[in-house]
Amino acid sequence: MKLLLNPGRRFVIGVPYVWLLLFFVLPFLILLRISVTDMGNSVDPFAPLIDTSGDAWRLMLEFKNYISIFSDRVDGPTIYVEAYKTSLKYAALTTLLCLVIGYPFAYFLARCQPSIRPVLLMLVMLPFWTSFLLRIAAWKGILADQGVLNNLLLWLGVIREPMVMLYTDVSMLVGMTYVYLPFMILPLYANLVKMDMRLLEAAHDLGASGLRAFWLITVPLSKAGIIAGCMLVFIPAVGEFVIPSLLGGAENIMIGRVVWDEMFSSNNWPRASALSVVMIVVILVPLALYYRFKDAAGKSA
Amino acid sequence: MAGYLQTDALVKRFDGVAAVDNVSLTINKGEIFALLGSSGCGKSTLLRMLAGFEAPTSGRIMLAGSDIAAMPPYERPINMMFQSYALFPHLTVWDNIAFGLKRERMPKAQIAQRVDEMLDLVQLKEFAQRKPYQLSGGQQQRVALARSLAKKPQLLLLDEPLGALDKKLRERTQFELLNILESVGVTCVMVTHDQEEAMAMASRIAVMSRGRVLQVGTPKEIYEYPNCRFVADFIGTVNLWEGTLAVDAADRCEVKTANGLVSMGHGVSGSLDMACAVAIRPEKITISKIRPAVAVNLFTGTVKEIAYFGSYNTFIVEVPGGATVKILQANTSRYTSPVSACDITWNDAVFFWFDVTAPVVLTQ
Amino acid sequence: MMRWFEKNTARFWLGSVFLFLYIPLFFLIVFSFNSTRQDGVFTGFSLRWYDALLTDSRLVEGFWLSLKVALFSATLSVLLGCLAAFVLVRYKRFSGRTLFYGLVNAPLVMPEVIIGLSLLLLMVASQRMFGFPERGFITLVVGHTLLGMAYATAVIQSRLLEADRSIEEAAMDLGCRPIQVFFLVTLPAIVPALVSSWLLTFTLSFDDVVLSEFLSGPGATTLPQVIFSYARRGVNPSIYAAATLFIAVVSLGIIAYGAYTLRQQKKTAIP
Numbered sequence: 001m002k003l004l005l006n007p008g009r010r011f012v013i014g015v016p017y018v019w020l021l022l023f024f025v026l027p028f029l030i031l032l033r034i035s036v037t038d039m040g041n042s043v044d045p046f047a048p049l050i051d052t053s054g055d056a057w058r059l060m061l062e063f064k065n066y067i068s069i070f071s072d073r074v075d076g077p078t079i080y081v082e083a084y085k086t087s088l089k090y091a092a093l094t095t096l097l098c099l100v101i102g103y104p105f106a107y108f109l110a111r112c113q114p115s116i117r118p119v120l121l122m123l124v125m126l127p128f129w130t131s132f133l134l135r136i137a138a139w140k141g142i143l144a145d146q147g148v149l150n151n152l153l154l155w156l157g158v159i160r161e162p163m164v165m166l167y168t169d170v171s172m173l174v175g176m177t178y179v180y181l182p183f184m185i186l187p188l189y190a191n192l193v194k195m196d197m198r199l200l201e202a203a204h205d206l207g208a209s210g211l212r213a214f215w216l217i218t219v220p221l222s223k224a225g226i227i228a229g230c231m232l233v234f235i236p237a238v239g240e241f242v243i244p245s246l247l248g249g250a251e252n253i254m255i256g257r258v259v260w261d262e263m264f265s266s267n268n269w270p271r272a273s274a275l276s277v278v279m280i281v282v283i284l285v286p287l288a289l290y291y292r293f294k295d296a297a298g299k300s301a
Numbered sequence: 302m303a304g305y306l307q308t309d310a311l312v313k314r315f316d317g318v319a320a321v322d323n324v325s326l327t328i329n330k331g332e333i334f335a336l337l338g339s340s341g342c343g344k345s346t347l348l349r350m351l352a353g354f355e356a357p358t359s360g361r362i363m364l365a366g367s368d369i370a371a372m373p374p375y376e377r378p379i380n381m382m383f384q385s386y387a388l389f390p391h392l393t394v395w396d397n398i399a400f401g402l403k404r405e406r407m408p409k410a411q412i413a414q415r416v417d418e419m420l421d422l423v424q425l426k427e428f429a430q431r432k433p434y435q436l437s438g439g440q441q442q443r444v445a446l447a448r449s450l451a452k453k454p455q456l457l458l459l460d461e462p463l464g465a466l467d468k469k470l471r472e473r474t475q476f477e478l479l480n481i482l483e484s485v486g487v488t489c490v491m492v493t494h495d496q497e498e499a500m501a502m503a504s505r506i507a508v509m510s511r512g513r514v515l516q517v518g519t520p521k522e523i524y525e526y527p528n529c530r531f532v533a534d535f536i537g538t539v540n541l542w543e544g545t546l547a548v549d550a551a552d553r554c555e556v557k558t559a560n561g562l563v564s565m566g567h568g569v570s571g572s573l574d575m576a577c578a579v580a581i582r583p584e585k586i587t588i589s590k591i592r593p594a595v596a597v598n599l600f601t602g603t604v605k606e607i608a609y610f611g612s613y614n615t616f617i618v619e620v621p622g623g624a625t626v627k628i629l630q631a632n633t634s635r636y637t638s639p640v641s642a643c644d645i646t647w648n649d650a651v652f653f654w655f656d657v658t659a660p661v662v663l664t665q
Numbered sequence: 666m667m668r669w670f671e672k673n674t675a676r677f678w679l680g681s682v683f684l685f686l687y688i689p690l691f692f693l694i695v696f697s698f699n700s701t702r703q704d705g706v707f708t709g710f711s712l713r714w715y716d717a718l719l720t721d722s723r724l725v726e727g728f729w730l731s732l733k734v735a736l737f738s739a740t741l742s743v744l745l746g747c748l749a750a751f752v753l754v755r756y757k758r759f760s761g762r763t764l765f766y767g768l769v770n771a772p773l774v775m776p777e778v779i780i781g782l783s784l785l786l787l788m789v790a791s792q793r794m795f796g797f798p799e800r801g802f803i804t805l806v807v808g809h810t811l812l813g814m815a816y817a818t819a820v821i822q823s824r825l826l827e828a829d830r831s832i833e834e835a836a837m838d839l840g841c842r843p844i845q846v847f848f849l850v851t852l853p854a855i856v857p858a859l860v861s862s863w864l865l866t867f868t869l870s871f872d873d874v875v876l877s878e879f880l881s882g883p884g885a886t887t888l889p890q891v892i893f894s895y896a897r898r899g900v901n902p903s904i905y906a907a908a909t910l911f912i913a914v915v916s917l918g919i920i921a922y923g924a925y926t927l928r929q930q931k932k933t934a935i936p
Contacts, residue, residue, distance in 0.1 A: 008844060013759060016749040016814070020768040023811050027783035032791055064753040105682045120679070122923055127686050129915045131872045133889050137896040138689035141905075148692060168917035178685070208728065209734035211672065230773060239776020241875050245894055256778040258877075263782065275787070276779050283776075290768065290774055354834055375839045387835035391853040401839030452839070 035065055035273035056125035059186040065274035080258060080275060084282065094176040095230050098184040101177070106188035107218070110195070116286070121189075128182045136175055136246050143171050143247075167249030175247040180237060183245035184229040187294075191225025192218075231290035235283050255279055305488055306351075307457055313346050320346040322512035324360075326503075333482060335503035337496060339535075343512040344404035345460065346494045351490060352381045352458055360457050362561055374405075380454040383510040384461040386445040388433040394444050395420075395429040401452045419447035420554070422481060438484060439470055447480070452484060459491035462603035473503050479570055496536050500524070503626035508532050522580075533580040540586075540626050541663075556662060564597040567655035571664060577581045578663045585630035585659040588616055590645060599654045602626065604647055618651060627643050628653055686817025697905035714906040721903055727888035731871050732801065734887065738809035739867035743859055745810065746866075753818070754825040772815040781879030784808050788880065798835030800882030808876040813866030818827055821863060825851075857929050865923065868915075 069080045109120055127135065142148050143165040167185040195218065203213040219226075236272050241256035248254070255275065262272040306328040321343045328334045336344040351362065355376030362370045370604050371375055380401070389397050398419050402412045410635070420426045423443035428511040433441055442465070461477060463471045479502050493499050498530045500520040507517045508531075516528045517632060527533035528539060533606055549569060556563045556579050563579050571577065575595035606617035607624065616628045645651060700711035703774060749769050756762070774781060788804050791797065799806055828851065836850045837843070874889045881887060888907075895901045 009756070012748050012750050013756065013765075016745050016752065017761070017765055019745055019814070020765070021900070023784065023787070024768055027780075027787040031779075031783040034786055090744075104678050105673075108679050109677065112679075117830065118923070121685060122919060126916065126919055127690060129868050129919065130912050131689065131889065131892075132906065132913065133872065133874055133892050133896070134693060134904060136690040137892070138692045138908070140896065143687065144705065148705055151705040162709055167702065178689070179730045181682075181686070189859060223815070225764060236776050237772045239778045241778050242778075242893065245893075256776060258874075259778050268916060269786070272782060275716060276782050279776065279779060287774060291770070294770070300670075352834075352838060354837075374834070375840045375842055380837075381835070382837055383831050383836045383895060384830075385831050387829070387831040389832055389836075400836070405843070448835075448839070630829030 013119060031276055035277050036063060037270050040185050041124070043284050065271045068277070069274060069278060078254075082096055083253050083255045083258045084278070087238045087240075087253060087256070088282070090172060090176060090252070090254065091234050091240075093165065093173060094180055094237050095184075095234045097173060097177045097234050099226070099230060102181055102184035102229070103188055106185050106192055109185075109189055117193075124182060124185060131187065132179055136179070136243060139167065139171065139175055139178065140246055143174065166247065167252075169252070171247040172249075172252050173246065175243040176237060176240065179243065180233045183232045183236075187229040188222065188225045191222050191228075195221055224293045226295075227289060227293040230294070231286050234288050235290065238283055239279060260280040305365060306490070307361075308347075308351075309361040311347070311350065311362065312358045313343075313355060314349060314358045319512050320651055321350065321357075324512075324514050325428070325510075326489065326514065326517065328490060330488050331486055331490065331504060332480075334505045335499040336490065336492045336509055337494070337495055337506050337535075338509035342509040344494075344509050345395060345518075347461060347509075348458055348490065348492045351456070352379060353377050365468065365515045367598065368566075375378070376453040377453075377557055379458060380449040380452055380456075381458040382445050382449040382462060384464055384467075386433075386441045388441055388444055390433050393430050393432055394425060394436070397433070398448045398451050401448065405452065415451055422450070422485070424448045438465060439474065442474070446481065447548060450481075450487065454487065457487045457489045458488060461493055462491060463495070463606040464493070471498075478502070490542040511534075518620075524570075526661060527580060527663065530578055530580075531664055533661070533663060538583055538627060540581045540583065542581070542624075543581060544577065546573055546575050546577055546662075549573055553602050554662070556660075560624065560626075561600055561623050562597075563660055564657050565662060566659050569662045571662075575664070580661045580663055581655060581659055582616070583614075583627045584631070586626070586628045586653050586655045587652045588618070588628045588630060588645065588651055590649055590651055593654060596652050597657065598659075599652060601624075601650065601652055603661055604649045607645070607647060615644065616651075618653060626653065671744065679819050688705070691910040693905050694912065696902060697909040699905075700775070700903060702902060714902040715910075717903040718906040719892060719911075723891050724888065724903065724904060724907065727886055727891040731888040734805045734809060734866045735870040738806045738813055738870045739863050741806065742812045742813030742817045742866040742870075743821075743863045745814045746821050746862060747855075749814065749818040750821035750825050753822055769818050772812050773819065776814070777873075777875035778879075780811065781808065781876045784811070784876070785879045800880065801885035804880040804882070805877060805885065805887065808880045809870040809873055810865075812873070812876065813869055817862040820862040821855060821858045824855050828854050856862060857926060861922070861926075864918070 024035075096107065096125060107123075109117065110122060144150070145164060145166065146164070149165070150159075153159045177197045199217055200213055200222070203217050204210075208216060238254075239256045239259060240254060244252050244254045244257050250256075259272050259275050259279075262268045262275060302569060306326075308324055308326045310357060311321055311324045323331075324343075324347060326334075329549055336347060338344045344354060350357050353369075357370050360370070361368045364378070369379075389400065394449060395416055398410050398416045402415055407415070415430045417426075420429055421435065423446055425443055425447070427442060428436065428440060428444075433444070436444065442462070461473055466474055475498065491499075491503065502614075503520065505517060506523050508515045508539070509532055516532045518526070523532060524536050527536065527539075533539045533541065542556075542560060542563065544556040544559040545559040546569070547555065547562065548555035549571065551568050554565050554569045555565065556565070556577060558579060563581075565579075571579075575581070598633060600620060602618035602620040604616055605619045606615075611632075613629055613631045618626045618628060618632065620626060695707060697714055698710050698712065699707055700709035700713065740766075747763075753766060753769065784804070784807070788800060788807075790799065792799070831851055832854070835844050836846045841849060872889060873887070874893050877887045877890050878893075881890060892904050892907070897905055
């Protein structure tokens with residue numbers, strides 16, 4: 001039965017809906033529109049879409065922003081394509097590292113005594129609640145050539161001269177993995193903790209050893225959690241901006257940084273928009289995967 | 302005569318399937334009426350329609366003469382006691398009971414008086430300031446009852462009132478609950494799957510199956526005079542013998558069954574040779590190794606199973622033909638006498654018989 | 666044998682990961698007391714960086730702005746998130762539900778760069794057409810709320826799903842109209858979720874860099890933006906001091922919150 005009078009219901013649905021349409025959908029439409037304009041000579045990035053100067057109306061769509069993304073140079077792929085590739089590469093590596101480190105962690109956490117689990121969970125969340133910017137800045141200090149880690153290793157005699165870790169792949173991946181690890185652990189944990197332990201007992205009873213039971217039963221049952229967790233890491237990682245700025249070097253230019261530069265350094269708003277649209281297209285498939293598996297991940301195995 | 306609460310051809314469909322199928326009931330003022338059936342029979346849906354949480358697909362619900370089917374639950378002069386008690390966890394016992402009264406904008410003094418009255422009724426005066434999580438199951442139930450009676454509703458609905466209690470507590474609570482309800486005098490409709498509960502508490506019972514009401518009557522009527530095989534089988538245990546009508550007279554009839562001829566001391570409306578069943582309750586059958594001096598309804602068989610339940614024995618007797626008959630014998634004496642039933646053991650050949658008043662003919 | 670192996674692997678793995686998670690925090694705390702600027706060696710105990718922190722006007726102003734923005738955006742996020750969660754849990758059928766569902770959850774996964782850029786474009790377009798809003802406080806609040814709402818909805822939604830529907834029916838049975846049911850019964854039941862989502866969105870807003878970089882205006886620079894610019898340029902231990910204070914506040918907050926939740930769980934447990 002209709003438990004809410006219609007005006008009340010419309011209000012409850014309407015307010016958030018309007019907010020989202022206004023501040024999420026509308027900006028995206030504007031983004032699309034800007035991406036097909038010509039920056040040209042005018043300062044105004046909002047060059048008209050429809051040209052009314054002639055006799056007939058002409059739709060002025062400029063796709064050159066998109067074209068320039070993909071083929072600007074004769075001698076190889078553009079810096080934009082490189083940036084996309086780099087972003088995807090680091091996002092994928094980060095996801096993999098987070099999975100390899102995070103899955104066992106979530107698994108062991110889920111198997112802990114129920115009494116200490118909340119405490120451990122709180123300990124996992126605590127770093128998350130302190131500024132991530134500050135923690136990345138800390139890594140900068142730790143991994144620097146004259147930083148703590150190098151000094152420690154030198155003092156221990158493990159290495160003879162400082163390892164260059166900052167502004168390399170190493171610092172990038174350390175930073176990315178560090179930041180995104182909780183995003184992988186939490187959905188995995190939520191999924192694993194709901195798993196029925198009796199299934200594993202049944203497997204043991206039927207003769208499967210610990211490791212085999214793990215591979216044959218636990219992992220497939222947590223499939224939804226794995227995929228949701230991976231997407232939760234991968235998708236935002238593609239557009240990551242802060243970590244490459246602080247910990248990355250010249251070879252680690254990621255697309256987030258490129259969009260920023262196009263926007264604020266080159267003032268080329270149309271191209272920045274086009275780059276963003278392409279980024280969205282790139283993450284569409286992972287996004288679909290995420291939506292598909294996020295609810296299943298929350299349910300019991 | 303119109304009853305206090307009346308449902309008129311009430312139907313509720315979910316996705317085309319009728320959960321409640323054409324139910325017309327008349328419930329009288331002041332009585333305790335039970336809807337009895339196993340899960341899925343529609344009794345809960347019917348109750349929820351009375352409360353207002355489900356809207357009927359068609360039909361009318363008349364309370365004291367006016368149709369309330371379209372009324373939302375907060376406007377109906379009906380209150381419900383939920384199976385899970387549904388006490389407000391953030392409010393004290395006192396506030397829980399006062400909740401409905403505050404919605405009526407009763408003056409404060411009057412609310413206080415009514416709440417105290419209710420607390421006295423369920424004997425929870427000392428617990429007034431506790432929160433639900435600080436109470437035992439039985440105490441929570443009493444709060445739920447007090448809360449549902451606080452507004453002096455015209456109709457009280459009870460959803461499996463004893464379902465959440467364990468057996469010992471259930472028996473005791475049954476009578477306490479009954480006393481309270483009778484002293485208040487409120488008309489009640491209760492839903493239960495437990496036939497003992499229904500029989501003990503209700504003045505009239507409606508047996509339901511698959512959305513339909515099969516029989517309405519007092520506990521005795523339902524038990525002694527079931528109108529169909531389902532009801533006979535659902536209430537208590539019964540022996541059902543299929544057969545055909547052999548003799549049909551004004552004051553007696555005979556049914557020919559696979560086990561023999563069964564005589565009844567009453568007539569039955571029907572035609573000769575029509576298919577019917579005979580229902581005989583186990584406690585109405587007498588069993589012995591010694592042949593009795595009876596003329597009709599005497600049968601023989603072999604004892605296959607015996608179960609001792611303390612106050613009574615159950616015998617499963619196999620008759621020629623392979624069928625089994627269940628017989629119940631109360632243990633009325635401790636010392637065995639030569640002809641008592643306590644002599645009987647497995648594989649004994651026995652006689653069993655019953656009076657002509659015992660069996661009931663069922664045509665459905 | 667298997668048990669021992671598993672138990673110790675578990676301990677080792679859990680311990681290592683925890684160590685990994687907490688290394689930067691230890692570093693920040695220790696080096697905030699460092700007497701010199703170096704990052705590699707602890708030269709001595711000093712409170713100079715705390716002193717520098719409090720006298721750095723950029724940091725202090727940034728702090729106050731971030732605080733204001735976070736307060737507003739957290740409150741707004743929880744309000745909107747509450748409505749959205751209600752819609753998702755209670756209203757199973759209405760036209761446009763799938764789109765709604767997609768929109769509410771999207772900011773959770775979308776790269777912030779995209780959200781920031783598109784919102785900025787909207788703000789600029791709006792400013793041209795209506796002369797409003799100025800890039801600054803309002804735009805920051807809108808952007809942070811957009812992100813915060815997604816998180817708040819997720820938290821409140823999961824609590825709403827667990828909520829006992831029968832007490833709402835009981836309330837209606839006793840005479841409550843639906844709106845009264847919400848305020849008298851449903852809301853008290855989800856208070857823990859409201860509190861935790863408020864804290865969560867507050868933290869997210871306070872900590873946000875990317876959206877702020879896109880949406881802030883001249884004179885309106887948030888604390889993370891200031892820290893970001895310092896961090897890019899090199900070592901500046903005043904930010905370590907800021908970090909340590911932050912960690913202290915957050916730890917106290919979490920402990921207090923944990924104690925509060927534990928008490929609440931007992932009180933509002935379904936009997």
